[in-house]
Amino acid sequence: MRAISSVLVTLLLVGCSDQATNDPPNTSYGPGGCPLVTFNEGVDESAVNGIVADESGVYWTRDDSVWRADPGGTSPKRLAQGFNLAYTLAMDDEALYVVDYAEKLVRMNKDGSGAVVLAQDSISVVAVDESSVYFTSTAGLFRTPKDMSKVESLASISGAGSIAVDDAFVYVRTIGNADDLSGRTVRVPKAGGEIEEIAPPTTVTYHIFFHELEVDGTNVYWVEPSAGTLMKAPKAGGTPVVLAKDLADPVSLTLDGDDVYVTLRSKDGGSLDERGVIRVPKEGGDVANVARGPQISAFDVAVDATHVYWTARVAGAGVTMSCK
Template sequence: MPSNPCHALFGLGALLLAACSSPPSAAPPGPTAPREDLCPEGFADCDGDSDNGCEAALLTSVESCGACGARCAGGDGATALCAAGACTLACDAGRADCDGDGGNGCEVLVAEDPRHCGACGVTCADACWNGTCDAAVLAGELRLPTFLGIDATGLYWTNQGTGDAPDGSVMRLDPGGGEPVALAPEQELPGPLALDEAAVYFAHARGLAAVPKAGGEVAELAAGTRGVTALAVDQGALYWVEAGTPPAFEDGGLFTLPLGAEPGAAKVMLAAIPGAASGVALDAGHVYVTARGTGAADGAIYRVARDAAPPSAPDRLHEALAAPRALQARGGALWLIEGRGIATFSPGSPLRRVVPDLPQIPAQLAFDDARVFWTTAREADGQVQSARLDGSDLATHARNLSYPWGIAVDGTNVYFSLAWNGGPATGALVRGPKGP
């Protein structure tokens, strides 16, 4: 037997050899320093525990960012992050780090700071509302405000209400501001509206009605009307479309009624419109109708002569469209929302997609002489946007909105309704500057 038994164990490895060669009286070894050089790039053994290996991800670890023990600190309104081995901040919603000082976190409330409105460095002339400069809430605590109309006499809109009771209304706000006035209170689900010189015409759950702009008695119109999705008024007559009965929507149509007809007079069908009629617009000689269709891209645009003997067969101008809706006539052309974009055409010409493939689906349209404006009805990140009539110069006028829906414009402002913010009376009517 060898004089030193440890020599016989040499072949079992350096670890046993080291143990055998240590003096019996030596103290046990203490903890060793982290061995980052033995770890894959971007990792380190920061706790010195070989059992869990190289446990620290130096590129992303808030506790060891770039090196062992380099802890990232958060701040007011911010969460600490480690990105590519460097400490950074993730600001809470509605906040920003505008001074570049991580020590005080994300110090700015961009929803209300007029020096940093919506983003760092955006300065308002007056106030900051919801990240939009110089906007103002004209009316609050509204019950699902939806469709808007505007002319020289004021701003008009419908509050749809909850549907559990006739708690909707048709509202008016004078051009100079002040308190909104309920022209037609206690209505059941009022929706689309149209204006002429004297009255506001609107659809509700049971049909159509009219109320004088100056206030007065509400007159019920057109017996047997249901499911109205759009209406227009011109040349002494009211025109509207009814979507029909789901799921096929085969019994929808285009209807009219002279404005001088007795209340409750029978409506006149101008044309049967299959496939969920969704929009109506007028020019001097024709009525135009969009139908959404029942599939992904089977919508269509129809035309009916105003003087055609009813009921007539409509001309199909365009087909294979993606959910066409919100039809309007502007400056000799027809405009509409189609799919995720905005399109236009003149009678007898091809459809032209002016603003295609938007990241958010448009809800309603409004126009001035130079631009088209629209809302995108989303829960928390809805927007009010516009573009030139040729599709260029896309601009965002307000963002981070709760279900913006109706929209109207005048010479200096854009008006929009916020339909819903989590409760039955949380809607609002807002005015903001159009910008240059």
Template sequence: MHTLTRAASLALLSLVVACTSVPRPETVLASGQTGPASLVSDGTYLYWTNRTGGEVMRLPLAGGTPEQRASGQVQPQGIALSSTHLYWANRGNHTVMKLPLAGGEPVPVATGQSDPEDVAIAGGYVFWSNGSATMMKAPEASGAASAVSDQTSSPSELVTNATHVLWANSDGTIRRAPLAGGSEETLARGDLNATSLALDDTHVYWTTFWGSIQRVPLAGGGVEKLAEGENHPRAIAVDGSFLYWAAGGKDGTIRRMARSGGKPETFAGDQGEPAGILLHAGHLYWVNQSAGTVVRAPR
């Protein structure tokens, strides 16, 4: 029997530690998609937009064949769900659309918008960001669109909680307004080109085009920079333990770090323009825009 030297033991320990940090096993749920952009789930299906192909798609969470729910859309981007309808923003023809989950033909919620990008449902309203103008909303049932903000701030992604809609702006501000209406407020002033948002019970988190991950308390306070030097991070999401985001282009990665702070690590490598991160039931889902795939990995 041979006894390991101290140096060999340390080398073996290093190998074990390295092996525990390899990316999680991934499952490609759908391939051959044309510019998939955003993901949502109702607990039974995954839904996503194909920005290049002008489609809205769905797939059972358990797996199966992707099904086209709408076609002929023009650069569909952000997507959201209510209990009865699917909503999305068509940047290419300046519309916000909705479609019954049971099926049918899509109809416009609003037309003549200024580069609509993201969409969310909360408090009986549909909210969307007009990337060349301001934040907007319209009643879920029917009714005219109205401005949430009176300032042109080039909003991008938005999130909602029980009381407010929050959005990121190209000038680096994070703003919010009550769901039921009222004055907006600037919650934080961070780096320029804020690109995506996520919420937990105490903080709002965001990414910036220039590579930082930041947060601020929902109760107000100073901006905390959690990470820097990331490769154009976007599509941030948060669970009880970690922050996740997409980074990079055709050689992109899914990255993560402890929610409380620490050193970022690669969760999944060799992705093709990852985006659209979704957390659901112990798994992380995302789309690869250039690779045309929808992917799942255990958290």
């Protein structure tokens, strides 16, 4: 892996401000009567991939570009373009960190300016904390300070598919590979050290998703697409708990207060009615439908103070939102 630390490479892909072609957005209604509003639809033939949101706005990736809208989905515009496959992303108060899948990790300001390459070669997922950026590649789990002064190897982990961080650890969910279909949930000290198992390995169907794991102050949460379950376990390890089962290919999740939001893509050969976005209490309980049905195509998911947003990973699709 080649890290770009001493010399910052400024990318020729920023400064765009293209207005989306479907503003005002398209509207329908979810099971609870909340409007389902789709924006940034039909901009081009690329898919919509990762998404994050906070009080400053909503940010998402299309295959070749990075976009932003105001909270609530208004005034979408392109921040940057020129990617091969802009896939996963993370953010802090000032910047976005975008993975151009299997190629490079890019940092840019939230207005799209100041883009630099942090690392290159086989990058897959990224997470950030106050001082560092964490990412995975085929070579394992790595950390770089935000000043990009060095890149450190934290652990050699094969098939790392999702990562999350807390004050002391990096949490990893592996997705298996063609030779090993074991999905593992582990953690590694931020300073480096032994890999600690949180939950026993499970059999997974090899796939490439990236937002299957999250962490809060007490527990780790993850989805198992093959088993159709939403799981949690204590961060220090312990008996896993099934929060929801019989789910139709759960692929991404995000946390919000007392709840977990999960996207469902429907099983191969299953009913398209199983597609959707659901809300599950962290302590377990009834599953609530945010949006369900054959018209829903959901991939990654994010929340802000008032809305739930999800991407579709379908050519020409947009971002859809609903009230919480």
